[in-house]
Amino acid sequence: MAYAYDDQNIFAKILRGEIPNTTVLETDHSLAFRDLHPQAPVHVLVIPKGPYVCYDHFAQMASDAEILDYTRAIGRVCAMEGVAGDGFRMIANAGANGVQEVPHLHVHILAGRPLGRMLQRA
Numbered sequence: 778m779a780y781a782y783d784d785q786n787i788f789a790k791i792l793r794g795e796i797p798n799t800t801v802l803e804t805d806h807s808l809a810f811r812d813l814h815p816q817a818p819v820h821v822l823v824i825p826k827g828p829y830v831c832y833d834h835f836a837q838m839a840s841d842a843e844i845l846d847y848t849r850a851i852g853r854v855c856a857m858e859g860v861a862g863d864g865f866r867m868i869a870n871a872g873a874n875g876v877q878e879v880p881h882l883h884v885h886i887l888a889g890r891p892l893g894r895m896l897q898r899a
């Protein structure tokens with residue numbers, strides 16, 4: 778599977794500083810910021826700085842340093858946002874069936890209210 782990265786996607790523009798964001802955490806290889814349209818009291822997006830379309834692309838192609846940094850960044854955001862006590866959900870949408878809107882890998886961290894069942898029938 779070849780992954781074609783579009784560097785005009787909105788998160789690439791955020792990474793280049795062309796669009797503002799509300800940053801929660803920045804590390805060497807990752808950026809976490811608040812979702813523009815939050816669906817829960819806590820709704821943070823965590824993205825790698827590298828040009829990866831989706832999670833499987835990242836998991837196959839990223840360096841060990843990027844994967845370590847990204848995984849630790851997600852852990853740090855969870856701790857900073859205090860999501861562990863009442864629980865939370867992480868979502869990484871991919872492609873058309875996954876209804877991925879922005880083609881740059883992002884994990885959603887959602888918390889702060891009961892989130893319902895994982896999936897609904899379309």
Ligand code: DGP
Pocket residue numbers: 787796798799810811812813814869870876877878879880
């Ligand atoms: P997804 O469907 O998984 O690709 O979700 C994309 C998310 O990105 C969606 O929850 C809204 C968010 N989003 C879209 N544009 C912007 C933006 O310009 N800034 C921020 N902070 N979030 C955005």
